[in-house]
Amino acid sequence: MAPSAMTRWTTSLSEAQPVPYWLDDPGKPHPEAALTGAETCDLLVVGGGYSGLWTALIAKERDPQREVVLLEGREVGWAASGRNGGFCAASLTHGLANGLTRWPDEIRKLEELGARNLDEIEAAVARYSLDCDFERSGEIDVATEPHQAAELREWHQELRERGLADGIEFLDADAVRDQVDSPTFLAGLHDRRGVAMLHPAKLAWGLKRACLRLGVRVYEHTPALALKAYGAGMAVRTPYGSVRARKVALATNIFPNLVKRVRAYTVPVYDYALMTEPLTADQLASVGWKNRQGLGDSANQFHYFRLSADNRVLWGGYDAIYPYGGRVRAEYDDRPETYAKLAGHFFTCFPQLEGVRFTHAWGGAIDTCSRFSAFFGTAHHGKVAYAAGYTGLGVGATRFGADVMLDLLAGERTERTELEMVRKKPLPFPPEPFAWTGIALTKWSLARADAHGGRRNLWLKTMDKLGLGFDS
Numbered sequence: 001m002a003p004s005a006m007t008r009w010t011t012s013l014s015e016a017q018p019v020p021y022w023l024d025d026p027g028k029p030h031p032e033a034a035l036t037g038a039e040t041c042d043l044l045v046v047g048g049g050y051s052g053l054w055t056a057l058i059a060k061e062r063d064p065q066r067e068v069v070l071l072e073g074r075e076v077g078w079a080a081s082g083r084n085g086g087f088c089a090a091s092l093t094h095g096l097a098n099g100l101t102r103w104p105d106e107i108r109k110l111e112e113l114g115a116r117n118l119d120e121i122e123a124a125v126a127r128y129s130l131d132c133d134f135e136r137s138g139e140i141d142v143a144t145e146p147h148q149a150a151e152l153r154e155w156h157q158e159l160r161e162r163g164l165a166d167g168i169e170f171l172d173a174d175a176v177r178d179q180v181d182s183p184t185f186l187a188g189l190h191d192r193r194g195v196a197m198l199h200p201a202k203l204a205w206g207l208k209r210a211c212l213r214l215g216v217r218v219y220e221h222t223p224a225l226a227l228k229a230y231g232a233g234m235a236v237r238t239p240y241g242s243v244r245a246r247k248v249a250l251a252t253n254i255f256p257n258l259v260k261r262v263r264a265y266t267v268p269v270y271d272y273a274l275m276t277e278p279l280t281a282d283q284l285a286s287v288g289w290k291n292r293q294g295l296g297d298s299a300n301q302f303h304y305f306r307l308s309a310d311n312r313v314l315w316g317g318y319d320a321i322y323p324y325g326g327r328v329r330a331e332y333d334d335r336p337e338t339y340a341k342l343a344g345h346f347f348t349c350f351p352q353l354e355g356v357r358f359t360h361a362w363g364g365a366i367d368t369c370s371r372f373s374a375f376f377g378t379a380h381h382g383k384v385a386y387a388a389g390y391t392g393l394g395v396g397a398t399r400f401g402a403d404v405m406l407d408l409l410a411g412e413r414t415e416r417t418e419l420e421m422v423r424k425k426p427l428p429f430p431p432e433p434f435a436w437t438g439i440a441l442t443k444w445s446l447a448r449a450d451a452h453g454g455r456r457n458l459w460l461k462t463m464d465k466l467g468l469g470f471d472s
Contacts, residue, residue, distance in 0.1 A: 009343040013274075013358050018334045020083045021275040021314070021360035022201035029205050031075045031220035032212075036240040039217070041069040043409070044236060044243050046224045046258065047251035048072025049081035050394060051387055053207035054402035055249045057124075060214040062406065068216045069243055071236070073223035073255070077204025080253065080394070083364035085273065085304050085316055087139065087294050088203075088395040090118040090194040093421070094373040095393070096164065097155070102371060103421055110421065111164065117400045118196065124399075128213075130206035132198045133309040139195035139294040140188045142176060144349075147454040148298040149173075149187035156189055167193045180295060181288045182349045190293070197294050197306055200395060227258035227384070234383050247409045250386040251402075253394075254328060254367035259379045259386060264428035266388050267326045267435060268365040272338045273316030274346065275308070275360040279353070284311055286352040301443075303345060312359075315346045320366075322439045325432055333363045366392045371426035373397070376404050385409045389426065 017024065043059050043066055045052045056070045092114040093099025093107075100107050125134045143149035152170065159165035169190045171179070176188035212218060219238075226237045233246045236258070250258055254268050279287075294306040296317075303317040319338045323329070339361045347354055369375055369389030374397055376387050385408040387401035394401075404422055407414045416422060429435045448457065456464070 008354075009347055010340050012343050012347075012356065013336075013339055013361060016274070016339070016358040016361040018361055020201075020362040020364070021308075021312070022086070022199060023078065023082045024360065025201060027205075028201070029076075029208065032218045034221040034240060035071065035219040035238050035243070038241055039069055039243040041067040041217070041243065041245050042247065043068045044234070044245035044248045045070040045251060046236065046248065047253065047255075048074075048076040048204075048208070048218070048220065049079055049251065049253065050204060050207070050398040051253060051390075051401055052249070052251035053081075053204060053211060054399045055251055055405055056211045056216045056218075057207060057214065058399075058402050059406055060211070060216060064214070068211075069245070070211065070216055070218045071222045071224050071238065071243070072218070072220045075220050076208045076218070077201050079255075080364055080366065081204045082201040083273075083362060084200050084392070084395060085294070085306060085314055086198050086200045086395065087304065087306065087393075088118065088121060088134075088196040088198050089139070089393055090114040090396060091393065092117065092373065092397050092400050094391055096159070098372055100162075100164075102373075103419075106420055107164070109415070109419070113400065113416070114396075115194070118194070118396055121396060121399055122196065124210075125206075128206065128210040130203060130210070132200075132202040132206055134203075135197045135292060136193065137195075137197050137292045137294065138190060138192045139296065140171070140176065140179060140190045141296055141298055142180075142182075142185045143187040143298050144184045145299070145453070146186065151454065152187050152189045152298060167191060177288075179288065179291060179293065181286070181352075183351065184349050195294055196396075197292065198395070199309065203395075224252075224258060229380055229383075234380060246383070248384045249402075249405045249409065250384060251398075251405075253388050253390065254365045257386060257388065259384060261379075262377070262386055262388065265375060265426060266367045266369050267322060267429050267439070268328050269368045270321040270323070270332050270335070270363050271316065271366050271392065272319060272321075272335055272342065272361070272363040273314055274339060274342050274358045276313045276315070276353075276356050277359050279311045279313065279356070283353055283356065287350060303342075303349075305349075313346075313350075313353075313356075315342060318342060318345060320443065322436065324436045326429075326435065328365050332365070334361075335363055336361075338363070366390075368392075369426045370429065373421070374401050375425045376401065376408065376422050377425065378408050382409070382411060
């Protein structure tokens with residue numbers, strides 16, 4: 001990158017606040033009081049992100065008389081649920097390609113359940129008046145290199161042959177640029193109904209309000225410190241109190257699971273994003289984007305981007321940073337060298353927007369597992385259930401995971417619990433230094449593949465055969 005270009009692009013970051021745009025909102029609700037003393041309940045939910053909020057809400061919908069308590073270590077929605085791009089996808093498997101590779105015999109059922117899950121999220125937004133800027137606008141995967149355009153065309157043809165292309169359209173260069181205009185776009189695959197855009201923090205805050213209205217007792221600034229059996233149920237210790245519960249749902253995702261054996265299945269990968277100032281009418285017209293779809297490019301190290309309700313552009317992705325030892329720390333949430341890189345990529349994609357300023361720049365940890373989609377399980381003789389490993393595509397899938405955890409806690413055999421995806425777990429990550437070395441080698445290999453026409457080296461081919469194929 002030439003120094004003049006670096007100066008030009010980084011100048012756009014001069015006023016960017018190092019805080020998540022979504023959480024920097026005057027409508028942010030006040031936190032509920034911390035738990036002090038002893039509580040008892042039928043169901044304890046640990047974690048106040050999407051996974052825990054959906055679990056508490058659906059538990060009350062299934063049985064309004066059930067006493068439900070939710071504990072959140074900081075504030076509802078402060079972590080991944082308030083930092084993501086707001087892409088609410090129907091896919092439960094981190095995309096159709098990943099699902100088809102891992103569960104070919106179940107893919108139709110998984111796609112059906114995912115579509116139903118997204119419809120149920122849309123219905124809940126209406127039922128509870130969740131003011132979260134929900135738009136069923138779809139998503140376009142775009143090709144920015146010739147080999148990616150060929151791969152998208154071949155993939156669309158394969159989906160058609162398998163009968164899985166309903167609502168998915170291949171767009172050539174002219175067609176994709178008619179939707180969103182970038183000189184880098186060579187082709188696209190348009191999923192018209194399978195993705196919604198929303199304001200992620202407002203979804204979390206709205207779910208919290210809905211839970212409170214249904215009688216869920218929510219305690220914030222109340223980390224769960226320890227879990228143990230207690231009589232016929234379970235007990236969780238907190239800094240100033242404790243909760244005794246018949247059943248417990250663990251929805252802590254990237255944070256250390258209270259069932260210690262689960263911890264080896266996830267690692268934190270840090271992702272980063274920028275948000276621009278609102279585009280003017282002329283700036284928006286220069287890009288097009290009339291239908292407000294979300295977009296993502298087709299590289300291994302990919303970007304995701306979308307419009308907010310007030311026509312800002314969110315631009316995120318590319319770098320995926322794994323800290324040695326898998327530590328989750330606040331200082332990793334801010335990474336200026338990645339922001340500079342992302343700014344350069346943004347203006348390469350949209351040169352007509354040169355001069356636009358970024359107002360916010362932030363990062364956060366994604367709970368990544370080796371199969372890149374959620375896994376589930378129980379502990380303590382079925383009195384505890386957990387879900388984790390959403391790998392960056394949890395805005396929609398966490399609602400499905402909530403249903404799975406409640407099914408497991410009820411001991412019910414359902415169409416969800418019978419899935420191989422639910423019954424089997426991914427491979428755990430190895431201890432250090434092997435985890436860091438393997439992830440670093442994979443990232444280097446992916447960058448090399450992007451620079452060499454998508455050709456995967458021996459390491460990536462081996463990972464693919466082991467079911468450990470990875471992208472950023």
